[in-house]
Amino acid sequence: MSHRVFVTGYGLITSIGNDKVENFESLSRKRAGFGELSILNTLHSRNLPSCEIKLHDHELSRLARLHHARGYTRTALLGLIALQEAIDDATLSAEELKCTGLLSATTTGGIREFEKNFRAIIDLTQHGDFVQFTDTANPGEHTERIADRVGIRSYIGTLSTACSSSANAIMQGAQLIGAGKLNRVICGGAEALSKFTINGFNSLMIIDAQHCRPFDAGRNGLNLGEGAAYLVLEGEDIVKQQKKKPVAELIGYGNANDAFHQTASSPEGTGALRAMEIALAKAEILPGQIDYINAHGTATENNDLSEGTGIKRLFGTNVPPFSSTKPFTGHTLAAAGSIEAAYCIMALQHQVMWPNLNFKEPIPELELSPIIDLVQGNSLKNVLSNSFGFGGNTSSLIFSGTR
Amino acid sequence: MTADRMTCYINGIGILAPQETSDEGVLLEDIKTYDNNRLTCITPDFKDYINPVQLRRLSRMLRIGMTSAIICLRNANLRTPDGIITATGYGFLGETEKFLSEVLERVEKQITPTHFVQGTYNALAGLIGLTTKCTGYNNTYVSKGFAFENALQDALLQLESNHNANFLVGGFDEAEDVLHAIGTKEQFFKTEKIQNTQLFNSRTQGTIQGEGSAFFTLSGRASEKAWCILGDVKLIYRPATEEDLASALENFLEANKISLDKIDGVLSGASGDVERDWLIERLEASKFSSVPLFRFKHLCGEYCTAVSFATCLGASILKKQFIPKVIRHNAIVPQSNGIKTLLIVNHYLNRNYSLILLTRHP
C-alpha cells in the first residue's frame, strides 16, 4: 500500500524573484533574468551573460535571516532562503521540523568559494578568512548546514545526478513517504554560479552567448543560471489528521537512464521516453491526461531534439501544450528540477501555462511548437515536469491539482 | 509494514581496498601496513576489467570504482543490473582540481572539457550505466558520512516495489591530495605518523586517511551464492548524548525484532580519533561489553563511505563463518552455533551515525 504524497508548501529564489510571489510576477510578465554578470567575478561576465541573482552574499545572508554567515557558501545561502520560505509556506512548527527529513541536491556545492581561494586553502602554511571555506566545497556540506539551521534531524541526504538532481530528490522523498518510512520530507536543490561551471559548460561549447531559444530551429545552446527551490512533501495520513490544505499532489515520477553517452542524449530520446512512461505508469494516467509539460528544454541542439523526439514518441499526434521556462531562469543545473516543479505547482494553483520565450521556428525534424504566450484559465489538472542530465540521468515528475 | 515484507539479499560483492580482497571477500589474512597515515587501494591491472578505449580517459578513482563494480557484477553473475545507485563523499576531487587549475592558470581561456565531465559526482553511475547498457533507475548520493546509507535505503525502497530486481549499489572515496590537505587543516587526521595497526592505541586527536570502493548487488530474490541478508539501515544525525544514540539503537533493534544478546558481533566504526570517538566508545562500553566487538578502520582508513568496507567485511564474515583475528577488539567470542547476526555501528566525524543489520543466509 503506497501512501499518497502531497505538496503542502514550497519556496524558491531565482534570478527572476526572491520568493514565490516575485517569481510568479516575472513569469506572468515575461520578465527574464538574463544579462551580464555583475556579482560573480569572471572573465566571461560580458561574453557569456547568464541568469544571475543580483544580490551579493551579504544581502543573501540578510534574506536568509542570518546574523552570522560565516562558512555559508552562496549555494547554502540560496538553499536556506528557499528552505525557509517552504517551511513558512507549509506552516511547519519547530516540533514538526524535528520529525522532518531533508533531501537537497547540488552539483557544485561550495565550489564557488573553493575556486576563489583554492591555492590558499590547500596550502598548509596559509591562514586567513578563507579558512571558513576549507571544507565547504563538497556537496553534502550545504545540506547539513541548512538542516542544522532550521532544526531538521531525522533524515538527511544529498543527491547529485547533474541536471536531474533535485527532481530525484523529490522522487526519493516521495518514495520514503510512500513506503511509510517518513511522514514529511522537504526536497529540492540549490546551485550558485561559479567560474567552474561557466568554464566547464563553455568548454563543452554548449553555451549560447545570446538569450537561449528552447525548441527553436536556430537554438544555439543554454544559458546558465542560479537559484534554489524546495517542496514540502507530506503523506496523506498527516495531511488528513492535521487538516492541511495541500497545493498539489505528486502523483507520478520516473527515473531512467539513457545509457547513450556521458554528456549527450540519444537522438531517439530513449531515456526521456522511459522516464515519462514510468512516471505515467506510477500516476496511473494516460498520456492524454497530461495537460501541460514543463520541458527540460535547455536549448542545446542535442537536448531539445532528444527530448522533443521522446515527447513525440509518447504523445504521438496529441502533444499537450508545453514550454521551457529556462529562458527565464537560465539552466540552474541541480536546482532546475525543483525550481521547475515549483513552477508547475504555481501553474496548477493559478491555472496558467508559462510561455516559452524566444521561440520563432520549430525544429524541422520535430515540427513541434511550444506555447509562446501566457495561457490562462484552462482546466489544468495534470502537469509533467522533465529534468535530464549528464550521465544519461533522466527524471520526470507529474503533479496534479488539488482543487 | 506490507504483508509480503521483502527480504533483501546481498548476492554479489566487489571491492578494492587498502587490504587484499578477492572473490572470497574480505578475509584479511595478510595485513598490509601503512606508516604515513594514508591508506591506498591495492589495485589490479585495470585492463582486465575495462576496455582500453574507455580506460584511457578515466581518472584513478573512476578506474577503481568501475573495476570494483565489474568485479561485483561478475561475482553476482549479472551482466546488466536493473538499477544503479552510487555514493561518495568527495567524488572525483582530483579531476575537479585539475580542471580548476587549468581554469585559473589559463585565466578562463582555452579550457579542455574532459576533467570537468569526469569530475561530476554521478560520472561513475553514468559510466556503469553506459557500459552495462542499464537504462533503469540511476541515482547518486553525496551526503558525506551518510552517502552510502542513503544509497542502501534507496535500494531497499526500489526493491520493495520490485522484489525480483537486481540493484547495483556502491560506495567509493579516494585518499586524494587535496582532501588530505583539507583534512589536515581541519584537524581530521593525526599529526604524528603512526602505523595503521596501532590506530586504536594512539589516544590522540585525528584519524588516518583511507579510501576504497565497494559494490554490492542487492535483490529481493536470493541467488545460489548469496552472501547474506541486508536487514535494515538507520541514519542518526548528530546525536547529542549517549542516551540519544542508545535509544536510537534500542528502537532499531526493536523494529527488527532482535535483542542485543542475539547479536553475534558488532562492527564498530570507531576511527581512532580520541576526540570524535567519545560517543561511540561510550556506546561500546555501555551496550556492547558482552558482545563480540570488532573494529575495521585501522585496515581501510577513514573516509565518508568507509561503512561500505564494513558491509563487505560483514558479508564475508557471515558467508565464510570466519572472523579475522585482526578485527577483534574485545575478548568475547561468538556463540558456538555460528555467526548469524552482525550489527554495523558507524560514525563519521561524530556527526553521521548509522546502524546496519546483516544476517546470515541461509
Next chain:
Amino acid sequence: MQQTIEELSQELREELIKQLNLEDILPESFDENTPLFGEGLGLDSIDSLELVVLLDRNYGLKLKDPKEGRTVFYSIRTMAEYIHQNRTQG
C-alpha cells in the same frame, strides 16, 4: 620556414597521442589517413572538443562551430591540411 603538411602530420600525431591518451589503443595500421572518429580510431564528441582546444592553443585557429570539426578532424591528414592552409592565410 613554414612547416610542411608532412611535418604537421607528425607533430599532430604526437600531440594527439599525448592529449587524448592514445598510446594503448593505436591500431598498427594507424596512419595520417585513418579516420579518427566512428569506424577508425573511435574517438567521440568529448575528444573532438579537446581537438578544438588543441587547434586554438597550438596553432591559434578557432573553430567557432563544433560542426566544422567533422571535416577538419576527419583524420590527421585533414587536420594538417587545415592548419597549413589557414596559417598561410592568417
